[in-house]
Amino acid sequence: GQSLEQPSEVTAVEGAIVQINCTYQTSGFYGLSWYQQHDGGAPTFLSYNALDGLEETGRFSSFLSRSDSYGYLLLQELQMKDSASYFCAVRDLEAAGNKLTFGGGTRVLVKP
């Protein structure tokens, strides 16, 4: 089976930087993804890391260390609209068809 751990909540002010950590345990591993979900909305895809290192997409970056079973999502220049829940998810090699297992989510609250 798979399990993922991420902090339940993070609070920061506008313009700040937030790092959301995710540690995972899987029987096989084939990539770490991140999704954003606003209250009442659908999860939306942010990033995917299959290899070690940092992937940058605008203000958001995602990092993976497969040897440490660890990754993080970095939110820079925080804006009020970034207030949302963020989920890490892993794809298991043993799973059929890119099935993802999600963490419990980190609620990010951005204050003015």
Add this chain to the structure above:
Amino acid sequence: DTGVSQDPRHKITKRGQNVTFRCDPISEHNRLYWYRQTLGQGPEFLTYFQNEAQLEKSRLLSDRFSAERPKGSFSTLEIQRTEQGDSAMYLCASSLTGQLNHGYTFGSGTRLTVV
């Protein structure tokens, strides 16, 4: 393409009744997934289709749950004899084989309340 559509957006039903939800994925996506999400939790996998074939079903899914994807297009999720514990957001997502770096596209979900 208008993305993944789910219908209805909200459903309130009495315990013991049957409910059916519909999902229309992105037309060129061959993979379709159903997830369930309760408040403050991450989405939990229910079942997965590749084209019309149901390839995996969660061990957590009771026999009261059934899903279909006739002709590999839209999908339906039926819950029979609903229980209060079935109250949740039911999310549908679709993806295309080989495009891992594009992730899933989720619909806005169907919120089920069993009273």
